[in-house]
Amino acid sequence: MRALRDAIRGGRLAPGARLPSSRSLAAALGVARTTVADAYAELIAEGWLVARQGSGTRVAPRAATPRRAGRGRGPAAGQERPAHDLMAGFPDIGTFPRAAWLASARRALVAAPRDAFGVQDPRGRPELRRALADYLARARGVVADADRIVVCSGAHQALGLLSAVPRVRRAAMAVESYGLFLHHELLAAEGVRTVPLPVDEHGADVAELPATGARSVLLTPAHQFPTGAPLHPARRAAVVDWARATGGLVVEDDYDGEFRFDRDPVGALQGLDPERVAYVGSLSKSLSPGMRLGWMVLPGRLVDDVLAVKGNWELTVGCLDQLTLADFLESGGFDRHVRRMRQRYRRRRDQLAATLAERAPHLGVSGIAAGLHAVVRLPPGTEERVVAEAARRGIGLNGLGRYRHPASTCPPADGLVVGYGSPPDHGFAAALDALCGVLPAPEATSPPEPRLSAVSWPSSPPPRRRGPSTTTAR
Secondary structure: OHHHHHHHHOOOOOOOOEOOOHHHHHHHHOOOHHHHHHHHHHHHHHOOEEEEOOOEEEEOOOOOOOOOOOOOOOOOOOOOOOOEEOOOOOOOHHHOOHHHHHHHHHHHHHHOOHHHHOOOOOOOOHHHHHHHHHHHHHHHOOOOOHHHEEEEOOHHHHHHHHHHOHHHHOOOEEEEOEOOHHHHHHHHHOOOOEEEEOEEOOEEOHHHHHHHOOOEEEEOOOOOOOOOOOOOHHHHHHHHHHHHHHOOEEEEEOOOOOOEOOOOOOOOHHHHOOOOEEEEEEOOOOOOHHHOOEEEEOOHHHHHHHHHHHHHHHHHOOHHHHHHHHHHHHOOHHHHHHHHHHHHHHHHHHHHHHHHHHHOOOOOEEOOOEOOEEEEEOOOOOHHHHHHHHHHOOEEOEEHHHHEOOOOOOOOOOEEEEEOOOOOHHHHHHHHHHHHOOOOOHHHOOOOOOOOOOOOOOOOOOOOOOOOOOOOOO
8 A cells, every 4th residue: 555655646656547456466466355455445545546337446536746855765775666667687576486485484494403593504504405406407407416505695695705716816707798787896896807708699709718818707608698699509518618728617697597488498508517617596586586595506626715705604594594495496396486487477578579579570679588588679879768768757677788898899789678577467568568669660770780799689580389398307
């Protein structure tokens, strides 16, 4: 009720705007339908909403009250969420499997050994490391020994720990020329110099590695972020050969490896050489970013170095959450959740592709074979204007330029990185409608040149209509 009042006051819900039915909103929020119905009834009584037979529940037809100054919730929390959240990298948090997680938490608490409530091993609970070793081997093709797994509070802490290891920190680290800007910022804060590798339709061009002088490289091989291209098999082999020949390290960020729609998920690069690849994963895309649970599968030579850096950080991940996740993996709850979400995200991917094909056929779409986002290609010189207009209309999304490494010498490519994981089901169609409203008209476009930059856009045929995979395993 408080959120609805704030949305009406701030103008995010305009007079006359139709609200979702109590049934659909209850399903999206994971609450009882009567809870939503009671909230609607109270807001109708207060005059915020109106309800008419056959017309549903709508915002009352009166001017929105401007938000009073000084009612912010602090600098960090005061930023308003966009009316249509199409930011890449976020799952649908409304689908968190509360009942299954609660059942695992109860079992884990009852079965927890006495030492679970004491000071913990900095590697993480052995129950979770064993469960992760089994799951990662089965689902991602990772060669995982429980003794080489280190639990951490997400992929960012994992990368921070690796970059603080002296043998990694002393030399430059190669990164993809288009990648997550938070990675670049984190590495810079740790004093690690990064050098960009070109990215094309086959992923990162690892043939450029020897010229960079780097001794480590950070890649997203299963689904390059943000362009969406998987690393070509020849390049997978080449980067492992480079690491063997130079004594280098490959850091693999497997940020959304479970979600592939055209075939079974691409296996982890780590399986090619566990002694040269450090594998990083987390729950941020598959379950919830709020869980703050991640892991590394390390080469044997790096385990002690990482633990020496980790020191007292073992307290950043609670033991009960670790034990709950271990049960969730072993009971099959995680596999069932991933299968459901793969189907849900595939439907959204198909809806996004179909909407753009109908309303913006002059713009190309790429990166739709996997993950939670797609790239909409824009005519040269239009990205900044489109992103600014989207922000003005309350649409949260980033242009491709936001992810470009600041030291990249490649000419920039214009595009939008559109996330389809975050919006609830009842708001997704409206979000797509708003997106189409800011896209350049056909007359503003011109035929693209064969290669605009180091990002060579792969063609994207319409998604094949086939049933979702019934298993997470490759």
